[in-house]
Amino acid sequence: MDSYHIRGGNKIRGEYRVRGAKNAVLPILAASIVTNSQVELIGCPDIADVDNMLEILRALGCKTEKSKESIVVDTATINCSVIPDRLMREMRSSVFLMGPLIARCGEVTLSHPGGCEIGVRPIDIHISALKTLGVSIEEADGLLICKGSKLSGACITLTFPRVGATENAMLTALAADGETIIKNSAREPEILDLQNFLIACGADVTGAGSDTIVISGRHDPFKRFHGTGHTIIPDRIEAGTLMAAAAVTGGKLFLKGAQPSHMHAIIEKFKEAGCFVWEYTDGIYIEAGRRLAATNLVTSPYPGFPTDMQSQFLAMMTTAEGESVIQEAIFENRYKQVPELCKMGADISVSGMDAKIKGVKSLQGCLVNATDLRGGAALVIAGLMADGTTIVNNITHIERGYDKLDKVLNSLGADIRGITQPTGTV
């Protein structure tokens, strides 16, 4: 699909079952490689990033089967440790395959990963962690050639608590003889989900969710690990995005399955902005207040406010009463949607990693371009509250990480048409 045509003004209300988390399913799919067996993942979102990861797994020799919300991967037939360059460039998460392929094959060849253009996104922290475990890494012709068949457990201290680097270190440590301690690890719920999956496969890992993770590893872990079934945790960013859609349209929404314990920082900011939020064991209910109030926020690693919700919250603040200041502390380039929001009438000024948003009375629909996944979702939120019709182009960015966002929002009262241009038209 190429664009969304959104007629603004409809309230978002009803009930929606939150899909499995993109940021949990991707590393777990990569981790399936350490099992030498069949794993079944339940509750997977149907998104382009998952399809890309499955294509990479097939290119490595795995068998994959996708049905409604569940995926079966059989890694017994893996016969290659070179990640094709084209697929590597499709998405950042391909970097998660470094650890599992080293654990399984003793080597991996890959190029620098792609993904959203929201910052420089180096992988130095991943590389440093792997080297600490004994992996040798050489760069030649733009490729990273990583080798390590006799790894030893070690103490790794991450310079920053980064999610992907923590997960890569955990997965590589499975094949390192002895105990590995990862200090200053990221604490995101998706890392705990990865740990739970690994334990179900027979691994000895503790501490995920805290800043210290301990892995007891052995050479050739795939000879001991077995397949398993695993249900993916709910996507806190999908839930937060839909909360923003309800908040800007004066709606009411029950997000079935959303985990309040994963979303404290997000829920607090919605409350500060004037929304009413109720937390239940089986979901979150949100009701918009009369008019949103300006709210400041700073993004930070979990349990702080997630950078992946910053763009959507910024879109919400465009019509809030007063002036909000947002500080993006993780990515250098996460305001690419701001000029598009300004086209719609928003009053935003950006200085470095800070954005100042002066709330305006209303936005006007116009033609805008999605520049990245969450920035694209922010434009959809703006379109839902704007007067008239908003056309959001380049929605392939949105499809990378949201499972049929147009259909989901339509089922909750929105008026969105997804348009595919006939081939050959401009």
Ligand code: UD1
């Ligand atoms: C994960 C999430 C992503 C989220 C991000 C930050 C997944 C699949 N993706 O990505 O949605 O936006 O956390 O919460 O889980 N950095 C380095 N060196 C490194 C690694 C990272 O400098 O080796 C920096 C990057 O430049 C960037 C920040 O750390 O500024 C986050 O980097 P990134 O690697 O994209 O985060 P992930 O942990 O992979």
